[in-house]
Amino acid sequence: MKKIIVCTYLSLTFFICQLTAQEIYFPPAGKWQEKSATEYNLNFSEAIEFAKSNEYSESKDLRQAILKGFQHEPYHEISGPTKRRGGPAGMILKDGYIVAQWGNTRRVDMTFSVTKSFLSTTALVAKDKGLISDFTEPVANYVWDDTFEGEHNSKITWKHLLQQNSDWSGQLWGGFDWADRPSQEQTIDEWRSRELHEPGTHFKYNDIRVNVLAYSLLNVFRKPLPKVLKENIMDPIDASQSWRWFGYENSWTTIDGLKMQSVSGGGHSGGGMFINTEDMARFGLLFMNNGMWNGQELISNELIDEAMSPSVPNPNYGYMWWLNSKGSRNMENIDNDIFYAAGFGGNFIIVDQKNNLVIVTRWLEPSKLEEFLNIVYKNI
Template identity: 80%
Template structure:
């Protein structure tokens, strides 16, 4: 009897301590964020911060000009959505949820370009979680009413293909053609336009038109604006500010249930996309660092987070619109291979390190310098 009582006491203590252990991560309330000195964790990020401040993205702070220059090789490229003049270098480093380093104006709202893709893929996870999409391997055309996925090639495309950017979807959306988005520099545009399509799932191609096809498809599944879905299911629960905005293009409107709804873009290279401050980006990263759980509330299942960061077959460094530091051509040397990150034009990054409970957000860092920045940052980790 005594042994049973002792066992019961130990079990009760374990069940009591386990929830406390799960609360080791700090979750900042809206409008406030507790800071700790990096030295509390025997860390020093001063050199990395200085490096980020001294290696600002080299193109114009007038992002309209930077966009037009950056994508001038694309035929028929034009600005279709809003743009905004950017600020200077900014960033935050979180350890266990606490701010341990901060630089620049972290409250300033700026464009974030292809970091938007990771927000977009999150809405897809919500559709899966709510069973609006039964399986990621379902064909997308089965969920849409129009001819977006008609034809012998497009009809094969699944949600997974769109999320991993290996669908090779062919067509036109909002006046933009898939073949005009980031065409190969060594190929005549007429040859590229008439190319033989790759089997879906076999060939990775970074392509915003196809990303926007995903956004349009998800809009048709939810039958509500994706920014509204993201706000209600993710951004409000993580106590994000009221400052962020998610735009589409001037012409990316459709009618659903008698209402005109804008289909948002998954990037900003034609304008639009996510406009957000550094702190809200850090909150989003913290949610993923903690496997979709915010202060005891599961917003995204851990299983879906795990699925999101699995390497795709044609690109081992890409999951569901998150870049992976796995073995592959894009891996950062001598950095934790389990790190995953969102990356956008102009040097915008949300970097998640679940092993060390770190989230790193850096903005307007010269993109070619991000690996050097990470090498410096991880010297004493």
């Protein structure tokens, strides 16, 4: 429940303050109450039509779309599962109620780098549980193998991995860090021999390093991250049982004598989170309400504030959430305090805590996000 204090001025020295309660609705399992947008003096019909008519333009065969999208990466291959996608779908929540929806919101699809925001959430759970003492600690204190050996990698902290500014150097599950989204102006030899940036000083969106974070968290929890997410987040928010989180064919390791798969932080090489629109909206609602779900704290408010703080090298990036703060990715007509998860093919979870809004849109042409949000917000 969020509370608002309304004060009425009576004299120079006295105010009457009335405490009013604004209820946030938390949908039970398998159900979701709807309200007409007109109850809030809102109208999203134009935004819905825009989302439907601006569908992601690449193939619905996501295997083809992935191979085309990353064709300039040397040695790139698909080693995790993929799935043919559906059409545009989405939901808009106000105070937790559905006030707009379109498409098949219960269809399970790949969600690509939106998975990163689920991954960073498992790190917040680890911190809340005391499994990680401080995100500024070197990850080498927790992972005993050679993943963080060497002068450079040994300085990398959890925070560096969460903010994608670690410049971790190495190979994991057959993938080289330098081969992920390399500059087209350099040769392979130049990529391999590049000068490393001091951890924390240079932002680079890089799925290999994201997968290093997933592997490191697997070593901390000592059980598969999908199980961690299910027990601590997805079951408490009454998500469906249809979502799945995959890794790669070769991303297996042994912990405590048990073979476990290390999951991927996206679908760049297949794998990642396969999930429906409604479960994405539940996840967004949890963050809209600062980690509280129906009176139960699942993530501490302080950690969510930390996760949504701009990093030094990239003011538009927190702990694997994109931020609309001032920077190169700022959407100037949208409130600077919103944050969002974003994935290949136009998958988005937008969280607006000021207006108690959660917006999920899937398979929207990525370049159209700002225009779509401008339509959503023009009467708010």
